[in-house]
Amino acid sequence: MNARHRFRVKPGRRFRPHDVDPDETGDYRHKSEVDELTSAMAREIDGLQQTLYAERSRSLLLILQGMDTSGKDGTVRHVMSGVNPQGCFVTSFKVPNAEEASHDYLWRVHHAAPPKGYIGIFNRSHYEDVLVTRVHGLITSKEAKERYREINDFERLLVKHGTTIVKVYLAISKDEQKKRLQARLDDPKKHWKFSENDLTERKKWNSYQAAYAEAITATSTPEAPWHVVPANHKWYRNFVVAKLVHETLLKMDPKIPDQSAKDFKGIRVR
Numbered sequence: 154m155n156a157r158h159r160f161r162v163k164p165g166r167r168f169r170p171h172d173v174d175p176d177e178t179g180d181y182r183h184k185s186e187v188d189e190l191t192s193a194m195a196r197e198i199d200g201l202q203q204t205l206y207a208e209r210s211r212s213l214l215l216i217l218q219g220m221d222t223s224g225k226d227g228t229v230r231h232v233m234s235g236v237n238p239q240g241c242f243v244t245s246f247k248v249p250n251a252e253e254a255s256h257d258y259l260w261r262v263h264h265a266a267p268p269k270g271y272i273g274i275f276n277r278s279h280y281e282d283v284l285v286t287r288v289h290g291l292i293t294s295k296e297a298k299e300r301y302r303e304i305n306d307f308e309r310l311l312v313k314h315g316t317t318i319v320k321v322y323l324a325i326s327k328d329e330q331k332k333r334l335q336a337r338l339d340d341p342k343k344h345w346k347f348s349e350n351d352l353t354e355r356k357k358w359n360s361y362q363a364a365y366a367e368a369i370t371a372t373s374t375p376e377a378p379w380h381v382v383p384a385n386h387k388w389y390r391n392f393v394v395a396k397l398v399h400e401t402l403l404k405m406d407p408k409i410p411d412q413s414a415k416d417f418k419g420i421r422v423r
């Protein structure tokens with residue numbers, strides 16, 4: 154399976170939430186069938202990042218979006234588990250603080266984009282600025298459309314300057330979210346994860362789905378297409394996102410720079 158093609162939202166094609174079955178697990182039925190593959194890919198991602206660093210001319214940016222409890226944190230933990238912590242930057246975007254809010258919405262995002270040689274991960278992103286803001290009526294439909302264009306231009310700029318962007322929407326069902334939120338209430342060890350606000354946002358499920366559908370349709374560009382990943386089963390979600398990152402790095406095909414011009418003959422370390 155080529156995950157980059159299988160889960161991609163084709164640029165120009167309208168995306169609707171029911172285009173994806175969050176319960177899907179592809180050719181697999183059980184966690185045990187993919188866990189080894191996921192770990193092997195995580196190890197290879199580490200090697201590829203190291204070469205990317207040696208090359209120092211390009212970077213990879215993974216953007217993770219999804220409803221509350223869709224597993225953005227878990228995905229980062231599993232997919233990046235084997236990667237040298239020095240080789241990647243993870244940024245979790247929260248409600249903008251006073252300084253961030255005093256700039257345009259892309260200011261903090263551009264600042265967090267990965268430097269050449271690194272993998273950057275956005276846990277939430279500039280897409281919150283066309284999702285939560287839209288659902289809460291903080292921007293109009295017209296403003297949202299302007300922002301889709303700004304976002305496409307911004308991402309094109311990053312791509313032009315050497316960043317490969319992988320955008321992932323983790324698709325869970327409303328029922329699965331209910332189970333996960335209830336588990337956070339029932340299990341004292343998960344209480345810290347519970348936020349009263351998640352219940353308020355859950356009531357706006359349909360508005361979020363509509364906002365996601367519109368945003369994904371408008372911003373799945375040839376330079377930076379979206380991938381919609383079925384995420385009700387955590388093991389399959391981890392497998393698919395690892396595969397997306399792995400395939401993307403293989404396609405980038407980083408190379409250790411040519412050192413043949415250097416002449417080390419006769420140099421002795423004393």
Ligand code: AMP
Nearest residue numbers: 246247248249277278279281282285286
């Ligand atoms: P969590 O991911 O659970 O830590 O929650 C982060 C919260 O920050 C979510 O409720 C997001 O909707 C919110 N958030 C992130 N970025 C923005 C933004 N640009 N504008 C408004 N809220 C945001």
Ligand code: MG
Nearest residue numbers: 221222348351
């Ligand atoms: Mg939360």
